[in-house]
Amino acid sequence: MNASRWDRLLLNATLATFAGDAPYGLIERGAIALHHGRIAWVGRMDALPDAPDTLAFAVESLDGALVTPGLIDCHTHLVFGGDRAHEFALRLNGASYEEIARAGGGIVSSVNATRAASEEQLFEQSLLRARALLADGVTTLEIKSGYGLDLDTERRMLRVARHLGRELGIGVRTSFLGLHALPPEYADRRDDYVTLVCDDMLPALATEGLVDAVDAFCEGIGFSRDETRRVFERAQQLGLPVKLHAEQLSDLDGAALVAEFGGLSADHLEHLSETGIRAMAAAGTVAVLLPGAFYALRETKLPPIAALREHRVAIAIATDCNPGTSPLLSLRLAASMACTLFRLTPEEALRGVTVNAARALGLSDRGTLMQGQRADLVVWNARQPAELCYWIGGGLARNVYVAGELVSRRKPSRRPPSAS
Numbered sequence: 001m002n003a004s005r006w007d008r009l010l011l012n013a014t015l016a017t018f019a020g021d022a023p024y025g026l027i028e029r030g031a032i033a034l035h036h037g038r039i040a041w042v043g044r045m046d047a048l049p050d051a052p053d054t055l056a057f058a059v060e061s062l063d064g065a066l067v068t069p070g071l072i073d074c075h076t077h078l079v080f081g082g083d084r085a086h087e088f089a090l091r092l093n094g095a096s097y098e099e100i101a102r103a104g105g106g107i108v109s110s111v112n113a114t115r116a117a118s119e120e121q122l123f124e125q126s127l128l129r130a131r132a133l134l135a136d137g138v139t140t141l142e143i144k145s146g147y148g149l150d151l152d153t154e155r156r157m158l159r160v161a162r163h164l165g166r167e168l169g170i171g172v173r174t175s176f177l178g179l180h181a182l183p184p185e186y187a188d189r190r191d192d193y194v195t196l197v198c199d200d201m202l203p204a205l206a207t208e209g210l211v212d213a214v215d216a217f218c219e220g221i222g223f224s225r226d227e228t229r230r231v232f233e234r235a236q237q238l239g240l241p242v243k244l245h246a247e248q249l250s251d252l253d254g255a256a257l258v259a260e261f262g263g264l265s266a267d268h269l270e271h272l273s274e275t276g277i278r279a280m281a282a283a284g285t286v287a288v289l290l291p292g293a294f295y296a297l298r299e300t301k302l303p304p305i306a307a308l309r310e311h312r313v314a315i316a317i318a319t320d321c322n323p324g325t326s327p328l329l330s331l332r333l334a335a336s337m338a339c340t341l342f343r344l345t346p347e348e349a350l351r352g353v354t355v356n357a358a359r360a361l362g363l364s365d366r367g368t369l370m371q372g373q374r375a376d377l378v379v380w381n382a383r384q385p386a387e388l389c390y391w392i393g394g395g396l397a398r399n400v401y402v403a404g405e406l407v408s409r410r411k412p413s414r415r416p417p418s419a420s
């Protein structure tokens with residue numbers, strides 16, 4: 001018997017590894033071994049070093065099913081109280097997102113509902129959303145604060161985010177978004193609020209280990225470039241990486257600002273300029289596109305995809321799951337929308353929810369199927385990668401593994417029609 005048997009070996013898989021430059025990093029008739037939470041071996045089945053049964057304790061044949069890295073949702077506001085379904089109706093009747101925000105609705109109405117919710121209530125409500133993402137193949141999730149806008153509620157949100165990760169056994173990265181909206185009690189004291197965020201809230205939450213990165217909403221209805229710079233400078237002092245909601249509704253040159261700070265990502269980007277793109281390319285800042293918000297707001301201005309490609313800026317795709325502009329609970333649907341609405345290729349969209357999403361979170365241990373990476377992977381009821389963008393809805397994820405553990409399973413089901 002082989003003394004160092006692997007924990008698990010999956011055989012006869014169609015592996016979309018996203019390693020290297022080949023389309024999808026595809027390996028047909030592949031095998032992948034999981035051991036102690038890591039990927040121990042990946043390659044063609046016929047290159048396995050020995051007979052499968054001697055190599056692993058558990059051996060499973062997948063009969064050609066597609067396996068991808070666990071999906072990574074690198075931009076969500078998943079923890080919040082209440083919902084904003086009534087604003088959806090208002091927008092359908094012609095009100096704009098900005099008008100609703102300026103009239104006291106929008107983010108501030110979610111702030112009120114979040115402040116009113118206990119930690120348990122926030123956890124229960126958010127758990128349903130996180131479960132939905134997981135069931136659709138998400139194994140790492142970024143969650144922002146920003147509906148508290150006071151120290152206690154921001155802390156509660158971030159604690160709930162961490163708790164969700166422990167409860168579901170998935171990866172959670174937290175971003176502090178103190179500069180999301182001006183809280184009503186600071187209506188005439190913008191500067192004081194920015195000072196509170198920089199001098200009290202951020203250092204306190206960072207000390208408590210609740211902050212992996214710092215974000216801001218740099219926008220006409222959010223915060224200016226100078227205000228954003230202040231919080232970035234404080235993040236830098238604390239050794240925290242930054243990212244930014246930039247150029248969603250207008251061009252404030254936020255992308256160049258976040259790039260100046262070596263930021264992980266600039267997100268939204270419908271109004272991104274050539275200058276912003278060049279700055280991002282030079283800094284290696286990832287472009288995170290959020291087609292759910294584009295769709296829900298019925299936007300018409302597309303992000304500059306061709307120029308991003310031309311300048312070789314890495315593109316990631318995320319749900320932006322939030323109660324106002326993107327109540328979206330499927331990352332696969334976000335990838336599908338990235339194809340249909342933004343004209344990404346299925347391969348670009350899928351790199352955007354795996355390898356490039358990992359980069360947008362500063363994570364190098366996941367996002368591809370390569371030896372040594374965390375064993376985060378999904379076995380799909382599909383055979384080709386493009387199906388993940390092609391099927392709209394429908395619960396395609398069969399088995400979801402995080403660090404080698406099975407965290408979500410759907411009963412072995414019939415394959416989608418084309419694959420039967």
Ligand code: DI6
Nearest residue numbers: 107217245293322323324325
């Ligand atoms: N941009 C967004 O897409 C979300 N926040 C932000 O800064 C929307 C948040 C909301 O409307 O509740």
Ligand code: FE
Nearest residue numbers: 075077245320
């Ligand atoms: Fe957002």
